[in-house]
Amino acid sequence: MTGQAPTPVQMERQRQRARRYTRPGFLIQLALLACLVAGPMLMPSFRVMDLVAKIMIFAVAVASFDIILGYTGIISFAHGMFFGLGAYSVALICHYSQPVQYHHLLLAGLLAALISAVVAVVISALSLRVKAIFFAMVTLAVAEFCHILGYQWSSLTKGEDGVSFKLPGVFNADWSGGSLWGTQINGRLLVYYLILVVAVLLFVGLVRFVRSPVGRVLKAIRDNEQRATALGYRVFRYRVLSTVFGSLVSSLCGALFAMWLSYVNPDTVLGTPLMLNILLMVIIGGLGTVYGGILGAAFIKIAETWLPDLQKLALSLWPKVEFMQRLAERWILLFGILYILSVLFFPKGVVGTLRDRAEVRRLRRLGRP
Amino acid sequence: MPEAILSLAGVHTHLGQHHILQGVSLEAARGRATVLLGRNGAGKSTTLRTVMGLTPASAGSVVFDGRAIEKARPYAVARAGVGFVPEDQAVLRGLTVEENFRLAMLQESPEAWAKLDTIFELFADLKKFWRAKAGVLSGGQKQMLAIARAFVGDHKLLLIDEPSKGLAPIVVDHLIASLNQLKQHTTIILVEQNFHLASQVGSDYFILDDGRVVHSGLMKALVDDEGLKQSSA
Numbered sequence: 154m155t156g157q158a159p160t161p162v163q164m165e166r167q168r169q170r171a172r173r174y175t176r177p178g179f180l181i182q183l184a185l186l187a188c189l190v191a192g193p194m195l196m197p198s199f200r201v202m203d204l205v206a207k208i209m210i211f212a213v214a215v216a217s218f219d220i221i222l223g224y225t226g227i228i229s230f231a232h233g234m235f236f237g238l239g240a241y242s243v244a245l246i247c248h249y250s251q252p253v254q255y256h257h258l259l260l261a262g263l264l265a266a267l268i269s270a271v272v273a274v275v276i277s278a279l280s281l282r283v284k285a286i287f288f289a290m291v292t293l294a295v296a297e298f299c300h301i302l303g304y305q306w307s308s309l310t311k312g313e314d315g316v317s318f319k320l321p322g323v324f325n326a327d328w329s330g331g332s333l334w335g336t337q338i339n340g341r342l343l344v345y346y347l348i349l350v351v352a353v354l355l356f357v358g359l360v361r362f363v364r365s366p367v368g369r370v371l372k373a374i375r376d377n378e379q380r381a382t383a384l385g386y387r388v389f390r391y392r393v394l395s396t397v398f399g400s401l402v403s404s405l406c407g408a409l410f411a412m413w414l415s416y417v418n419p420d421t422v423l424g425t426p427l428m429l430n431i432l433l434m435v436i437i438g439g440l441g442t443v444y445g446g447i448l449g450a451a452f453i454k455i456a457e458t459w460l461p462d463l464q465k466l467a468l469s470l471w472p473k474v475e476f477m478q479r480l481a482e483r484w485i486l487l488f489g490i491l492y493i494l495s496v497l498f499f500p501k502g503v504v505g506t507l508r509d510r511a512e513v514r515r516l517r518r519l520g521r522p
Numbered sequence: 523m524p525e526a527i528l529s530l531a532g533v534h535t536h537l538g539q540h541h542i543l544q545g546v547s548l549e550a551a552r553g554r555a556t557v558l559l560g561r562n563g564a565g566k567s568t569t570l571r572t573v574m575g576l577t578p579a580s581a582g583s584v585v586f587d588g589r590a591i592e593k594a595r596p597y598a599v600a601r602a603g604v605g606f607v608p609e610d611q612a613v614l615r616g617l618t619v620e621e622n623f624r625l626a627m628l629q630e631s632p633e634a635w636a637k638l639d640t641i642f643e644l645f646a647d648l649k650k651f652w653r654a655k656a657g658v659l660s661g662g663q664k665q666m667l668a669i670a671r672a673f674v675g676d677h678k679l680l681l682i683d684e685p686s687k688g689l690a691p692i693v694v695d696h697l698i699a700s701l702n703q704l705k706q707h708t709t710i711i712l713v714e715q716n717f718h719l720a721s722q723v724g725s726d727y728f729i730l731d732d733g734r735v736v737h738s739g740l741m742k743a744l745v746d747d748e749g750l751k752q753s754s755a
Binding site: 379387 | 621658
């Protein structure tokens with residue numbers, strides 16, 4: 154082929170490759186990454202660092218749920234459970250290992266991945282061949298079983314008291330490494346950066362996954378299962394793969410979450426509210442977008458963190474207006490209103506709706522009304 | 523007469539309690555375009571779906587390229603080399619035109635990509651909307667995409683169900699030209715109500731009625747036989 158003029162397909166692919174590193178989306182990602190790296194140094198507030206760490210963890214957990222729900226069209230209520238399995242893997246191994254060492258963290262991560270993969274394979278193999286609603290019910294039952302197990306198996310999990318533990322070496326909250334450019338280097342900061350590195354790697358992995366040939370097949374299955382099978386794809390295998398991969402990533406997010414809190418209990422990592430939060434985040438961000446996970450997680454976590462502060466704000470702004478203070482007290486109501494507004498203005502989630510608008514503009518340029 | 527690439531013998535298919543195919547027997551010759559004709563509900567589309575394994579046969583045999591496939595799952599039939607273009611512009615609407623093509627290439631190869639260049643010559647619009655979602659294409663463009671997608675899949679046999687359904691006459695003329703191009707490369711079985719298209723593309727025909735083959739022969743002979751033509755409509 155050397156010396157021949159490029160074919161139309163080759164020219165189109167060359168154009169796409171050339172644009173890869175100059176596209177606004179790529180530049181926004183770089184800027185975001187720079188903010189996450191420099192954030193703790195520029196704004197040394199634990200509250201902000203705590204918020205950002207949780208947003209990173211949940212952004213990946215939501216993106217992994219998006220693989221299952223948004224890309225493959227499988228309704229699973231067990232995603233929170235896998236998150237909890239990962240969290241408990243770290244908590245129990247660190248709690249029962251004396252003295253706790255670095256390899257225990259690695260072991261906990263591997264255990265979390267292994268357990269979640271096995272559980273996901275078993276649930277998928279037993280129920281993915283049947284109707285979607287049956288799979289949803291099975292996952293709900295298994296998730297609730299694990300939640301109850303977290304309470305009842307108190308000899309291992311410490312029941313509702315939960316498990317608190319210490320991290321090894323430089324990740325221990327008590328460790329201090331002096332200061333650098335005015336920033337205190339301590340265990341919390343290093344755990345933050347560990348979360349940042351792992352979250353970025355997992356997120357990149359998820360993006361690569363959905364852009365891979367497997368990701369295309371998953372989208373085809375969501376679009377029309379029969380057409381996907383008539384094209385030669387074994388739908389059941391791909392569904393299992395999607396469920397296992399998404400669940401595995403969720404369990405690793407749970408492991409990061411446990412490391413950040415150094416504490417877990419059944420309600421925070423296995424309860425239904427966690428699953429509902431993940432579901433809200435994916436809907437707000439946009440189904441089938443992966444990047445929507447970042448916005449969804451940021452929206453919910455920022456609202457959860459800052460809306461309760463409205464009470465103080467209302468008191469200082471309108472000290473004599475009782476109605477405003479009572480309204481600010483009921484911040485969960487404001488949260489509900491914000492959620493409704495976001496769904497009204499962004500029916501396909503923020504990223505989904507913005508993508509749709511960009512697509513409409515692009516089609517207009519191509520001459521389609 | 524070339525050897526048969528597909529043979530159906532005494533095929534029966536049930537859809538729920540309905541007995542749709544009641545002993546269909548036919549042969550499609552390799553390298554030719556075979557058209558299935560007949561009134562609505564005669565069992566033409568079900569015949570294609572039965573070959574594909576989407577509505578499996580309850581009795582009878584389906585042999586493709588020397589291999590029995592009546593019990594095979596649809597993905598296995600597709601991987602054996604049978605491409606299926608269902609009716610209603612069956613593209614994957616939520617995926618881009620590019621993704622639709624890449625899915626059809628079970629193994630992405632330089633040869634498969636080279637075929638796309640031929641496709642772009644035939645259907646220039648597909649290149650224009652390369653990165654657009656297939657759902658936004660017009661009816662004609664969707665049909666072109668569905669057929670072109672089957673073409674890149676490197677199939678030995680293509681089953682095409684009513685490709686002209688819902689298309690404007692000018693688009694149908696374009697479709698005839700593309701199907702004629704396509705049949706230079708692969709064997710086609712076409713279900714079609716539009717006799718003009720069927721006669722322009724088909725080499726052989728089978729007329730189905732009430733789930734059975736009632737007449738067959740060369741398309742050329744059918745074109746000359748006014749009486750039979752009326753009964754096939």
